[in-house]
Amino acid sequence: MKTRATFFRKTKDSLMRAFSGFATSMALVLMAWVIFTIVREGHSSISAELFLNASKPFGEVGGGIANALLGTVMITAGAAALALPPALAAGIWLAEFGKDSLLARAARFTVNVMMGVPSVIVGLFAYGVLVTTTGHFSGFAGSFSLAILMFPVVVRTTEDQFSGIGDALRESLLALGASRARSTLTVIWSAARSGVVTGVLLAVARVSGETAPLLFTALFADTWPTSYFSGPTPSAPVLITSYTMDSPFESMHRIGWSAALTMAFILLAVNITARYFGAKRAAKRK
Amino acid sequence: MRRILDTDTAFRWFCKAGAIVGLAVAIALVAVILKESMLALRTAGFSLVFSAEWNPADGSFGAAGALAGTAATTLLALLMAVPMAFAAALFVNAAPPNVAVPVAHALDLLAAIPSVIYGMWGLFVLCPLLQSVLSRFGIEYTGFGLVPSSLVLALMVLPYVSAVMRDVLAQTPVALVESAMGVGCTRWEATWDVVVRSRKAGLLGAIMIGLGRALGETMAVLFVCGGVSAIPTGLLDGCTTIAATLANDFAEADGVHKSALFALGGILLALEFAIQATTIPLIGRRSKK
Amino acid sequence: MQKKKYKIETKRLNFFYGDHQALFDNDLSIEANKITAVIGPSGCGKSTHLRVYNRIFELHRGQRAEGEVFIDGKDILDPGIDLLDLRRRVGMIFQKPTPFPMSVFDNVAYPIRLHFKASQKEIAERVENALRGAALWDEVKDKLRESGQALSGGQQQRLCIARAIAAEPEILLMDEPTSAIDPVGTLKIEELMDRLRERFTIVIVTHNMQQASRISDTTAFFYKGSIVEVGPTKLIFTNPRNKQTEDYVSGRFG
Structure with missing residues (x-):
């Protein structure tokens, strides 16, 4: 052949x-x-004024982005404050206690599904829960929406990090007479910590750049974010949107680009740092 | 002894509460979206999906155009992103570590840039570029619509799909690759005929992850889609997507209009749920290594 | 007496994993249509040596071979050699069965389609021949369309043998082919090898000394990357010249 x-x-x-x-x-x-x-x-x-002044009302020349950056910090920090306690707890529970119980499997499935829920829909939900009921937009509603986006990511990292720790360590701690709570919170936590911190940092960075949910919740304001709980709160991503897509003015486009540059710089820096330490830790483990 | 038990129980319950919070939020999310959509479902009914007449001012809420736009942009984006992502995954897995590691990190960073920035780039760079290139061929084009939307989506989805594919391919047993090469395959034949077949489920899962992301992406598309609510009939048509409609219309909507937007959100949520539910068994718990 | 004609002649073969040298000046001549067993303790380089014959080691970064390996008088370490053709002519069976994720039929048809211009009918004939050659036909003739991965371990390994011989090789390399197979499956594979020697030159790496003594004509004993002794299997197992060989075959170490 x-x-x-x-x-x-x-x-x-x-x-x-x-x-x-x-x-x-x-x-x-x-x-x-x-x-x-x-x-x-x-x-x-990029100038000192940009980072020191608040934005000016639509169409007026000049103004900075400081209020938006501060707003983003507040909204993101609020999201972290809302999401981290239950997310860390849920992650620890899944790894340490829940294992393969019915509730654990349901929670794990839910968390996986939540990872895929688009941020607009979370925005809709936060609007339905916080804006409709209170009657006003607020930075807090924005935090709430970002918290929902963060939650599944943090649960997943925490569970992975905690379940990555061998049972030998756990058993030897319990054999020493340490309580479950004490051993989890001290020794096991310190073994899992750096991985969890990396994951949390990446999750925070990720949600701080989210725009869509804020359009339904925090909206925007050309003022300093003084009414976080009761009124529209500025943020960098929404500023970028309204200064570029919604504006015909070249001077506003410029400011939009500077805000984009600032955001991109910070987010890339956080990502690179987090990944660098993550990789170093992974190398150490081997 | 008693005290130890007490703190332990409290700690356990606290952790369990975290998991229950997650479940409760997910259930509440579905419930709120359903409840808010009721009004539109009652007044507009099936025309919500089957009519392409979207005119909030006179009360017609047919989102067939947005649905078609979502399907078209997603499909086109995946058509471009999947082969590229696969090729990039192959490259990273085959390259020597001193090349593969930085390249992999760089690709991962693509996913770190917020979508609003991709939108801006599309609006100020890609759309004018498309317009001027096509005008050189005598084609008049606004620069907005299906083409830039799917291009930007493809770029955004690529790092996600590629990262999952990379992990999936890296789990191929060495013996399988060796035996394929052992019968005289080229590297490509071994990859395509043997490795891809054996990793089918995982690779499909990677594509599904891309599908999920592309379907729900809002800002990048909003910037470049042109906001046309009709069903797109040609590549150069303007379009809109479910997610872009939500973000675009919501601020001015009330009554049935607002409810119709919630209903659209519900449709998107159902689609994403279906995608996630099929993806999870395909790739398993990937991050657990 | 006429000079013996060898199928494979290895001369001064050295092998490196990065900076670590694994083989030292291996010289080994392998006769055609014989079974040559390569034995030795784990980590002695026997698999490494085998993996040079089809240059499969090149898949892995940092591995390199120096020296000469002649197959039918041609140095296969020459960079100009056609690797695809080399691997068709030198088939390999691995420790764990590695059926491809396709049907039983396609597993065997795959290398035929790869290397030959053949009609559907010719392919079907060849697949049947190869499966008969691997003593598997009777067991699988009714499930040719089922997945090759659904067979039992021993059947999977014979499927891999069928796949290898479908490409019409001249040499079969077997790297501990029965170490992951149950005793009944092992017995069948050993019987099969005895028949295959009529058509192929077989080199088998094995941990199992009984296996080596049962099936092979020639045995080479490797120790720490060097070939300590080569000779007719009977002699190696009954009257080795070297002390280390004697210790190993009598089970005193390894």
Whole structure:
């Protein structure tokens, strides 16, 4: 029987290799393009005033983004305060106590499904729960929506980190007579801590850039975020949206770009740091 | 002895409460969206899905256009993103560590950039570029619609799909790859004929994750879709998606309009639920290594 | 007496995992249509040596071979060699059965489609021949469309043998082919090997000394990356020249 020439098979192999290199560089080039655009458009308006002044009402020239950045910090911190206690608790419960019980399986499934719920829908929900009932938009409602987005991510990391710790450690602690609460909160926590912290940092960074849910909850204000619990609260992502998509004015676009540059810089810095420490810890474990 | 038991029980209950909070929030989410959609479901009924007439001013709420736009942008985005993500996953898994690690991290960082920034980039860079390129061929194009929406979505979805594919492919048993190469496969033949078949479920799960993300993405699409509520009939048409409609209309909506938006949100939620429920068994608990 | 013609001749083969040297100046000549057993304690380099014959080691970063390995007089370590053709001519069976995720039929048809221009009818004939050759036909002829991964462990390993011989190789490399198989399956594979020697040159790495003595014609004893002794199997097991070999085959270490 005739053998097939290997030439075409090898050529196809080389072409596929080339394509995989091409696709990877394409993705990296696009990313570089996005980042380059933000830097090019955003750097010129970066100034001390930008970070010190509040934004001005729509159409007025000048103004800063300080109120929006502060608002983002408040809304994100509020989200973390709301989400972390129950999320850490739930993660610990799943890993330490729940295991394979019915409730644990239900909770795990729910958490997985929640990871896929789009942020707009969470925005709708937060609106339905907090804005309709209280009758006003608020930064707190924004925090609530971001907290829901954070919750499943933190539960998942916490459970993974805690269940990654061998039962040997657990048993030896209990054998020493330590209570379950004490051993979990001290020794096991310190073993899981850095992984959990990395995961939490990434989750916080992720939600701080969310825009859609804030359009339903915190809205925006050209004032300092003084009415976090009772009124519209500015935030950087919403400022970017209203200064670019909703505005025809070049001067507002500039400020929008600077806000984008600031956000991107902070988020990339947080991500890189968190990943760096995460990777170092992983290397240490081996 | 008694005290130890007490703190332990309290701690256990506290942790359990966290899990119950999660369940309760999820149930409340579904309940609130359902409750708020009731008005629209009663007044508009099935025309919500089957009519493409979206005109809140005279009370017509047919979201077929948004549904079609969602389907079209998602599909086009996946068509572009999936092969690229697969190729990038192959590259990272085959490259020497000193190349693979930085590349993998860089790809992961793509996912760290907020979607509003992708939207801006689309609005100020991609759309004008598309417009000017097409005008050179004598085609008049607004620059907005299906094409930029799916391009931006593809770029946003790529890192997620690629990361999952990377993990899935890395779990292939070495012996399987060796035996494929052992019968005289090229690297590509071994990958496509043997590895991909054996990792089918996981790779499908990766695509589903991309599908879920693309369906629900709001801001990036909102910037570049053009906000056209009709069913798109050509590639160059403007469009909208469920998520973009929600974000765009909500501020000015009340009454039935608002309720109709909740109903759209409910549809999106149901779709995402179906996707998640099929994805979970496909990739298992991936992050547990 | 005429000079013996060898199928494989290895000369001064050295092997490295990164900076670590695993094989030292291996010289080994393997006769055609014979079964050559490679024995030795774990980590002695016997698998490493085998994996040079089809250059499968090149899949892994940092592994490299130096020296010469002639198959039919041609040095296969020459970078100009056609690897795909080499691996068709030198089939390999691994420790754990590795059926491809496809049907029994497609598992065997796969290398045929890969390497030959064949009609559907010819492929079907060849698949049947290969399965008969691997003593598996009677067991699977009614489930050719079922997944190859649904067979029992021993059947899976014979499926892998069928897959290897479907490509019409001249040499079969077997890397501890029965170590993951139950005794009944092992027995069947050993009987099969005895028949396969008529058509193929077989090199088998094994941990199991009874197996080596039962089935092989020639035995090579490896120790710490070097070949300590090579000879007719009977001689190696009854009257080895080397003290280390004697200790090993009599079970005093390893």
